[in-house]
Amino acid sequence: MKHVSASQFIMLLTIYLYSENAAFLISPIFKTASYNTVLSVLLGGVMGLIIILIGTAVARKNEREYFAVFGKYIVGKWVHIPLMLLLAGYLLHRASMSMRNIEDFLLVNHLPTTPQAVIAIILGTAVALTVRAGIQAIARIAEAIFFVNLFLLIVLTPLLLGIELHIPMLRAFVTNFELNRTAAGMLQATPWFGDAFVVLFIFPHLKHRMKISRMVVWGLVFSMILIMSYLVPSLLAFGPELGGKMTYPVMEYVRSMRIADFIETLDPFLTILYIPAVILKISLLIYAAVISLARLLALHDYKPLAFSVSAIVVGYSVHFVNNTAELLHFMTVYWPTYAICMQLIPAVYWVVLKIRGENIALPEPKDR
Amino acid sequence: MAAILLLFLMIVLFEGVYLKVKKRKLRTYIIVYGVMLLALVYNLAAALLPEALNPNLIIEAVLGK
Numbered sequence: 001m002k003h004v005s006a007s008q009f010i011m012l013l014t015i016y017l018y019s020e021n022a023a024f025l026i027s028p029i030f031k032t033a034s035y036n037t038v039l040s041v042l043l044g045g046v047m048g049l050i051i052i053l054i055g056t057a058v059a060r061k062n063e064r065e066y067f068a069v070f071g072k073y074i075v076g077k078w079v080h081i082p083l084m085l086l087l088a089g090y091l092l093h094r095a096s097m098s099m100r101n102i103e104d105f106l107l108v109n110h111l112p113t114t115p116q117a118v119i120a121i122i123l124g125t126a127v128a129l130t131v132r133a134g135i136q137a138i139a140r141i142a143e144a145i146f147f148v149n150l151f152l153l154i155v156l157t158p159l160l161l162g163i164e165l166h167i168p169m170l171r172a173f174v175t176n177f178e179l180n181r182t183a184a185g186m187l188q189a190t191p192w193f194g195d196a197f198v199v200l201f202i203f204p205h206l207k208h209r210m211k212i213s214r215m216v217v218w219g220l221v222f223s224m225i226l227i228m229s230y231l232v233p234s235l236l237a238f239g240p241e242l243g244g245k246m247t248y249p250v251m252e253y254v255r256s257m258r259i260a261d262f263i264e265t266l267d268p269f270l271t272i273l274y275i276p277a278v279i280l281k282i283s284l285l286i287y288a289a290v291i292s293l294a295r296l297l298a299l300h301d302y303k304p305l306a307f308s309v310s311a312i313v314v315g316y317s318v319h320f321v322n323n324t325a326e327l328l329h330f331m332t333v334y335w336p337t338y339a340i341c342m343q344l345i346p347a348v349y350w351v352v353l354k355i356r357g358e359n360i361a362l363p364e365p366k367d368r
Numbered sequence: 369m370a371a372i373l374l375l376f377l378m379i380v381l382f383e384g385v386y387l388k389v390k391k392r393k394l395r396t397y398i399i400v401y402g403v404m405l406l407a408l409v410y411n412l413a414a415a416l417l418p419e420a421l422n423p424n425l426i427i428e429a430v431l432g433k
Contacts, residue, residue, distance in 0.1 A: 301396075307379045308383075308404040311376070311411060312410055316410075338431065
């Protein structure tokens with residue numbers, strides 16, 4: 001079996017967690033949490049970490065077997081199969097939402113006259129090929145994107161700070177504390193990080209499994225730093241009211257930067273960062289869904305399912321909502337609750353494990 | 369509609385060749401083509417009835433905010 005090393009896993013987790021959240025989910029949280037956004041994201045990170053650690057605790061029960069296979073020995077076959085279908089459905093729904101976000105982003109900013117279906121099919125083909133290439137290819141892509149992001153973070157941050165920011169607004173992050181807004185913001189930010197429960201599905205591919213919790217914490221810390229590097233300057237530049245009304249506040253912020261006459265704006269650099277990172281996230285989500293589906297159907301080779309499942313995601317992304325405003329509404333109002341409910345499904349397995357004791361008979365792992 | 373059918377034809381051919389080269393059992397063919405048929409039916413149904421077959425409607429109805 002191909003393995004992902006500890007450093008690759010941290011980079012994969014960092015890019016997976018930061019990509020879509022920094023790109024597309026900042027506006028809804030500005031609207032919800034206002035000046036409490038930073039605190040909400042920090043608390044959401046802590047809650048997300050708890051969700052991930054519950055998932056890894058379940059995965060540790062059988063380190064060499066997929067969750068889709070050994071889960072039935074914990075809760076029973078007839079409970080496990082519906083729960084797995086719900087989880088696979090969530091992963092595909094999440095992948096469709098991310099894909100719809102990129103489609104809208106490209107349509108609005110770069111390809112206004114291109115039919116949406118064409119963009120979706122091209123993205124879907126890229127994703128399907130990445131999924132077919134396997135987890136190691138996904139981890140290697142994450143390595144490359146991680147270093148590009150790190151480089152641009154170091155280069156762009158001084159430029160970002162050069163723009164007129166309302167620095168006194170920093171005080172409002174502390175003085176304008178509202179419990180309701182913070183709680184609502186935390187509810188919104190928790191699934192950003194809780195999405196990393198996908199680790200549960202790829203656990204047999206990870207090396208150094210004994211240090212998994214430490215690796216998860218590092219991945220979360222790095223992603224938090226990257227998210228904050230976009231979120232805080234955008235908040236200081238526009239404030240929560242105006243920022244919450246924008247679809248892409250970070251994009252608007254970067255667009256307002258002028259560094260030289262020969263470069264009109266810097267937003268293409270942001271697009272270069274966003275698109276591969278979000279494609280990587282979609283690929284990992286679909287990979288987790290496909291590999292679970294393959295194991296449920298007792299298929300040893302998941303690859304022939306990659307194109308079919310990606311086609312479902314492409315179709316779903318096109319019909320996900322009617323327009324960007326509806327997408328923002330769905331992401332703000334419905335998605336966080338739905339996502340948290342789905343991300344807490346592994347907690348059911350964890351509770352059953354605790355009740356039934358540590359000695360539940362798990363199948364002997366087969367050599368592959 | 370024609371584009372969806374054309375794309376699925378390409379997927380059928382691609383996966384068919386892959387399964388043949390890997391000399392898979394009949395059971396694998398049935399599962400793979402079954403999932404493919406499911407994907408095709410969903411895509412065609414979503415193209416015909418985009419409003420009625422959106423799974424988001426279920427989420428919105430269950431959460432009911």
